[in-house]
Amino acid sequence: MSPQRRALADQHAVHDQVYGAIRQALITGQIAPGRGLSLRSLATTMGVSPMPVRDAVRRLVAEQALAVNPVNKRLSVPSLTPSRLEQLQQARLWIEPELAARAAARADPALVKLLQEIDVRLDKALSVGDVDAYMAANHEFHFTLYARSGAEVLLSMAGGLWLQIGPFMRVVFGRVGTDSLPADYHAIAIAALAAGDGEGARAAIAADLTQGMDKMRAAVEAMT
Numbered sequence: 001m002s003p004q005r006r007a008l009a010d011q012h013a014v015h016d017q018v019y020g021a022i023r024q025a026l027i028t029g030q031i032a033p034g035r036g037l038s039l040r041s042l043a044t045t046m047g048v049s050p051m052p053v054r055d056a057v058r059r060l061v062a063e064q065a066l067a068v069n070p071v072n073k074r075l076s077v078p079s080l081t082p083s084r085l086e087q088l089q090q091a092r093l094w095i096e097p098e099l100a101a102r103a104a105a106r107a108d109p110a111l112v113k114l115l116q117e118i119d120v121r122l123d124k125a126l127s128v129g130d131v132d133a134y135m136a137a138n139h140e141f142h143f144t145l146y147a148r149s150g151a152e153v154l155l156s157m158a159g160g161l162w163l164q165i166g167p168f169m170r171v172v173f174g175r176v177g178t179d180s181l182p183a184d185y186h187a188i189a190i191a192a193l194a195a196g197d198g199e200g201a202r203a204a205i206a207a208d209l210t211q212g213m214d215k216m217r218a219a220v221e222a223m224t
Helices: 003-027 039-046 050-062 082-106 109-128 131-147 152-176 185-194 198-223
Strands: none
Touching (some): 003 152, 039 050, 082 131, 082 152, 082 185, 109 131, 131 152, 185 198
């Protein structure tokens, strides 16, 4: 590979890494709603030039995960209105249970074991009230499961929905606490996967999503 091609490949790698890092920060709620950001501050925090940050932000704005204030050009997470929340919940209930059902048809003991290990970490985070660890493990659980579905289009759509909901999920659980989630639907989903029960996995994930989104709706309504 020529030096020019190698430099171009390195540049693309940096752009992808920056996009991935900001995306993960949104999904796990590390970028809080209402907090203004600038390209310069993001670039400084990540130790990169503004160029890859600008490219990443452009992509995330197109995915409706970030919004740009037309007056001061600062970035923020878009507001979550009751109507937008209802649409996000409906979309998640269309897509994510279907991914779980498809994953059940392709599940094997290794996947079941991996999900059990992630769920142990998730339960530990719940027990000590560690919201950050809970958010990270919860995302890892769902997308480890969904990735087994073999449905790339649906998987991409689910990722876009989590981009939009992650910051608010973090705020809600930061306020009400992780101990407000009594039903362990992840364990039910794992049992369904072990049995190859697609409809059982579908129902468990649908119940899990509904439980979390209901908490979010109550919080949004309390703030309006």
